[in-house]
Amino acid sequence: AQSVTQLGSHVSVSEGALVLLRCNYSSSVPPYLFWYVQYPNQGLQLLLKYTSAATLVKGINGFEAEFKKSETSFHLTKPSAHMSDAAEYFCAVSPSGGSYIPTFGRGTSLIVHP
Amino acid sequence: NAGVTQTPKFQVLKTGQSMTLQCAQDMNHNSMYWYRQDPGMGLRLIYYSASEGTTDKGEVPNGYNVSRLNKREFSLRLESAAPSQTSVYFCASSEPGNEQFFGPGTRLTVL
Numbered sequence: 001a002q003s004v005t006q007l008g009s010h011v012s013v014s015e016g017a018l019v020l021l022r023c024n025y026s027s028s029v030p031p032y033l034f035w036y037v038q039y040p041n042q043g044l045q046l047l048l049k050y051t052s053a054a055t056l057v058k059g060i061n062g063f064e065a066e067f068k069k070s071e072t073s074f075h076l077t078k079p080s081a082h083m084s085d086a087a088e089y090f091c092a093v094s095p096s097g098g099s100y101i102p103t104f105g106r107g108t109s110l111i112v113h114p
Numbered sequence: 115n116a117g118v119t120q121t122p123k124f125q126v127l128k129t130g131q132s133m134t135l136q137c138a139q140d141m142n143h144n145s146m147y148w149y150r151q152d153p154g155m156g157l158r159l160i161y162y163s164a165s166e167g168t169t170d171k172g173e174v175p176n177g178y179n180v181s182r183l184n185k186r187e188f189s190l191r192l193e194s195a196a197p198s199q200t201s202v203y204f205c206a207s208s209e210p211g212n213e214q215f216f217g218p219g220t221r222l223t224v225l
Contacts, residue, residue, distance in 0.1 A: 009154065032211055043118070043204055043216030044157075051211070090156060099164065100145075100210040101172075106156035 002027040002093050006105035014113045019063075019078040021108050023091030026072060030096045033074040035065055038088040038107075047089075050074060052096065061085070086112045116140055120205050120217035127195045127224045135190040135220050137205030143215070145208050146188040147172075148180060150201040151219075157204065163188055164210070195224045 007022040025031060032051045036044040048059025055067040065076045074091060088109050094102040121136045139146065144165045149157040159172030161180040169180050177199060179191045188207075192199060200223050206214040 034213060036214075036216075041219075043218050044206075044214070045216070046213040049213055094211065096211065101159065101162060102214065104157040106154060 002031065002095060002103050004091050004093050004103055004105035006089075006091050006108050008108055009106065010109045010111060012111040012113065013081045015083055016080050019076070019081045019085065019110065021076040021089050021091075021110065023065075023074045023076065023105060024072055025074060025091070025093040027093055027095065029098075032094040032096050032100075032102075033065075033067060034092040034094070034102065035059065035063070035074075035076050036090045036092065037061075038090065040087075044090060047076070081110075081112050083112050083114065086110055118205055118207055118215050118217035120203075120220050122220060123218065124221050125223070127192075127222065129196060129224060131195050132191065132193050133195065133222075134192075135203055135205075135222075136187070137189065137217060138187045139205075139207040139215070140186065141207060141215060142185070143207040143209055144185070145210055146182065147206045147208075147214065148178075148188070148190045149204045149206065150174065150199075151204060152201050160190065160203075195222075197224045200224045 005024045034049045035047040050067045058064045091105040092102040118139045147162045148160040163182040166185045203220045205217045208214040
């Protein structure tokens with residue numbers, strides 16, 4: 001069984017401030033982990049993924065995430081927020097074998113203030 | 115290379131009507147998925163197809179049926195629509211264990 005918890009349905013930051021979106025997971029087998037972004041009225045697109053290589057993963061648009069097995073976390077960060085980062089962000093966990101069916105978190109809406 | 119396409123983009127149904135949502139991908143992926151997205155609920159898996167010729171229930175399959183027509187196409191059918199099926203529906207495709215590619219979504223309202 002697997003599950004994903006995203007802490008905070010909304011996160012508000014000022015432009016230029018650090019972005020931190022939290023994701024904790026549970027999985028009975030080694031997981032693959034993903035962050036997706038959804039802009040208004042669009043489908044989801046991949047930001048970055050962890051598939052058991054480097055624990056610090058760099059993605060698009062300056063985002064990165066660190067896999068911490070001891071904390072079962074995969075938090076998403078960006079040093080300096082831009083207005084264009086305002087969107088919905090989803091964390092997903094997939095088993096690294098078997099069906100590979102991912103489970104999504106409920107999402108975090110990132111609000112960026114000027 | 116269109117990626118994942120979905121039709122229609124918008125649909126309004128009356129309770130009890132039926133409809134089919136169409137999805138096609140041109141990336142030669144083996145796996146395809148149907149999700150619904152509701153406010154505060156994230157994405158919930160309705161059905162998936164791990165490979166051509168197979169389909170399996172996801173988390174919320176009641177009231178839906180699917181057909182994996184061929185490797186490219188995966189359709190979702192609502193036989194008798196209910197207001198609880200008002201949602202945004204996303205189709206996705208992937209290779210197992212890899213990132214999913216999502217379509218633009220279908221916004222369905224059931225009155």
